[in-house]
Amino acid sequence: MKIGFLGSGNMARVLGGAWSLAGHQITFGSRDAAKSREVAKGIGNGASGGTNDEVAESCEVIVSSIRAVPSSFLTSTSALTGKVIIDLNNRDFPREYKPEEFLNSLAEATQKDVPSAKIVKALNNQAMEVFNSDAVALKEAGIQAFIAGDDDRAKQIVTELLSDIGLKAIDFGLLSNAWLLELQADILRTYMFATGNFLATPGFIEAPRAEPRFGERRKGTY
Numbered sequence: 001m002k003i004g005f006l007g008s009g010n011m012a013r014v015l016g017g018a019w020s021l022a023g024h025q026i027t028f029g030s031r032d033a034a035k036s037r038e039v040a041k042g043i044g045n046g047a048s049g050g051t052n053d054e055v056a057e058s059c060e061v062i063v064s065s066i067r068a069v070p071s072s073f074l075t076s077t078s079a080l081t082g083k084v085i086i087d088l089n090n091r092d093f094p095r096e097y098k099p100e101e102f103l104n105s106l107a108e109a110t111q112k113d114v115p116s117a118k119i120v121k122a123l124n125n126q127a128m129e130v131f132n133s134d135a136v137a138l139k140e141a142g143i144q145a146f147i148a149g150d151d152d153r154a155k156q157i158v159t160e161l162l163s164d165i166g167l168k169a170i171d172f173g174l175l176s177n178a179w180l181l182e183l184q185a186d187i188l189r190t191y192m193f194a195t196g197n198f199l200a201t202p203g204f205i206e207a208p209r210a211e212p213r214f215g216e217r218r219k220g221t222y
């Protein structure tokens, strides 16, 4: 398939590389066609480079790897009519980012309410149905539980308690990160209500460790 990338950055390069090895015909786009040609040359395998307009025109499936809407950098979006566009963009996520409505997590409110206690956010992302399974079954399934808290010893105790019921604790750092775990519960519950499946739990599945096939991460976005 003719797969075209709007943009020639990190994600375009590694995905273009991977899809080209899978037999697809890859075109990279850029504001600077010399740059996208250079990226294409690095990938080889018949990959080509050009402008973003050329990509929009010539490719069947378009991957937008530019954190901006197409009309802001294409001469015209008419070439995209009827085409599949994969949008892999994320908005900027500076570390201090915290939307107003999450300013106070329930966990932080409890910590504020009882300053002398050691609050650990945990187990808010496991529906009660998860515990229909025993510790052995949950451990075998590799179920994780994300935790956050300010006191290392308290987190250690919680980690051991989670282990006792078959869950692997994953440390999300300080209690100021608890809002993310509470937000995650919103994502999880959205899925649960949409599907009726209350057995879903969040967890990290790590990709296998390997040397970069298409070059190291260069300065760019995440």
Ligand SMILES: NC(=O)c1ccc[n+]([C@@H]2O[C@H](COP(=O)([O-])OP(=O)(O)OC[C@H]3O[C@@H](n4cnc5c(N)ncnc54)[C@H](OP(=O)(O)O)[C@@H]3O)[C@@H](O)[C@H]2O)c1
Pocket (backbone or CB within 6 Å): 006, 007, 008, 009, 010, 011, 012, 029, 030, 031, 032, 035, 065, 066, 067, 068, 072, 073, 088, 089, 090, 091, 218, 219, 220, 221, 222
């Ligand atoms: N890197 C990751 O691990 C990762 C993972 C998942 C999702 N993402 C998301 O994927 C997107 C791209 O990430 P990346 O790491 O590939 O970024 P990157 O290496 O910085 O590449 C971004 C591309 O966007 C283009 N660009 C930037 N501003 C532009 C503008 N105003 N008009 C037109 N083109 C513009 C640049 O094009 P030129 O060639 O014209 O300079 C560059 O090729 C981001 O939204 C990011 O959040 C990244």
